[in-house]
Each structure stands twice: as C-alpha cells, then as structure tokens.
Amino acid sequence: MKKRGDYRQFAKIHRALANEARLMIVESLEKRERTVGELTKLIGLDQSTVSKHLSILLSAGIVDNRKQANNVYYRLLIPCVMDMFSCTMKVLEKRRSL
Amino acid sequence: MKKRGDYRQFAKIHRALANEARLMIVESLEKRERTVGELTKLIGLDQSTVSKHLSILLSAGIVDNRKQANNVYYRLLIPCVMDMFSCTMKVLEKRRSL
DNA sequence: TGACTATTTGGCCATAAAGCCATATACTAA
DNA sequence: TTAGTATATGGCTTTATGGCCAAATAGTCA
Numbered sequence A, B: 001m002k003k004r005g006d007y008r009q010f011a012k013i014h015r016a017l018a019n020e021a022r023l024m025i026v027e028s029l030e031k032r033e034r035t036v037g038e039l040t041k042l043i044g045l046d047q048s049t050v051s052k053h054l055s056i057l058l059s060a061g062i063v064d065n066r067k068q069a070n071n072v073y074y075r076l077l078i079p080c081v082m083d084m085f086s087c088t089m090k091v092l093e094k095r096r097s098l
Numbered sequence C: 001t002g003a004c005t006a007t008t009t010g011g012c013c014a015t016a017a018a019g020c021c022a023t024a025t026a027c028t029a030a
Numbered sequence D: 001t002t003a004g005t006a007t008a009t010g011g012c013t014t015t016a017t018g019g020c021c022a023a024a025t026a027g028t029c030a
Helices: A004-016 A020-028 A036-043 A047-060 A080-096 B004-016 B020-028 B036-043 B047-060 B080-096
Strands: A063-068 A071-076 B063-068 B071-076
Touching (some): A004 A047, A004 B020, A020 A080, A047 A063, A047 A071, B004 B047, B020 B036, B020 B047, B036 B047, B036 B071, B047 B063, B047 B071
Antiparallel strands (some): B063 B071
C-alpha cells in the first residue's frame, strides 16, 4: 500500500461497510443471493433507500448483481469481507475487556 | 452478529477506517508507536485535524495511547486490522479484473 | 513563577451521507 | 397495448464528516 489512490480506494471500501443497513445486507448475502425486495423486507427501510445502499456496495466492488425477469439478484463478490468481521469482532472484544 | 447494537459497533469501526488520513495513520503504526507530531508530519494535514482523526481511531478501539513528557504516543491495538487490508486489496484486484 | 512545547478542544464552513417521497425505467403478462 | 410488478433515480431535508484557525490544556524546564 503506497500510492495515494490506493488509500482512497481502501477508504471507499471501508466506507461502504460503515453503515448498519449495508452491514446487514452483506451479512444476509453470505449464504445466498437475494433480490432487492427481499433485502428491503429484511432491512425495513424504504425500497429506494435500500437500492441506494446496494449501489454503494456495488460501486465499492463488494457485491455484484444479475437481472432475471423483474428481479435483480445481488450476491456477495468477496467472501473475505466476512473474515473482516471477525477482526472487527476482536476490536469489540478488546474494547470490552479494557 | 445478531443484535442491532452489534451492527452499530461494527459500522463505527469501519467508519473509523473509512478515511485516507486514518488509513495512513493505522498503516504507519504497524511497525511502531508514534507521537502526534510524527503523524502530523507524515500525513501533512493540520495538527488539530490529525488529533481529531486519532480520537476517532481511539474511540473505535483501534488504537491506544500513552503519555510521556510532552508527547502522546499512539500504538495500534488490534494487529488484525492490517489483515483486513489484505482483503480490501482483494476487492480492488477483483474489481480491476472485471 | 513564566516561557515553551505538544496536544486537545471549540467554532465555523463546505461537502457528503442517509433517509423519505414521488417519479421514472424495465420487464412481464394479459 | 395496457396494467402490474420490481428496481432505480431525482429532489429534498437533516445530520455527520473533514478541514482549518484560534484558543485551551498539560507537561517541561529555566
């Protein structure tokens, strides 16, 4: 990690994960792909809001999508994102132990 | 990862890493602790700005500090944060390959 | 004590993020 | 074609973020 642009990209990816709703989305995509409608029901925010969250995850490169009939299915592109969560969890544990 | 509060905490940690300057700070702390002054020189932003970035990392539980004479030394509390970067890098690689 | 150094805090401004509603687009099915 | 369903986009408001400057605080050393 050297160039200025890399930092920018890294920051963008972390920013994409810096929101409760998007974390819920990513976690729910761990097992299988889901439609926007399913995710909207799951998250409980306005459909347009969920759509915007998805476009943020998409442009960060964390998810991918495919269109089928009326639905757009989103899937997790980078499984190691879930591993990041285990580190995040360590931060929480450490903090609790202080 | 189940409770609403967990998502909030996770988001907070990722938000702390969602900024170029803070990423530079974290990376520079990988090898050794550093003073605010050293970090300020390294980052090239106003010293007060760097101080605020440090307090964000601190309250996220990512770094820790100790005071010695006139200086405050910051150190990386959770080394696995660096591992997260390797996943972030994978996101970038995947995206470039599309 | 007073001057000096290092760091933090408060105030302000400009920009970005997150939410909703209303509307537009894309596709399906009759 | 028309109606219906699923998703995305534009506009708006509120709140958060990131930067700087100026001032406050904490510690050192004559």
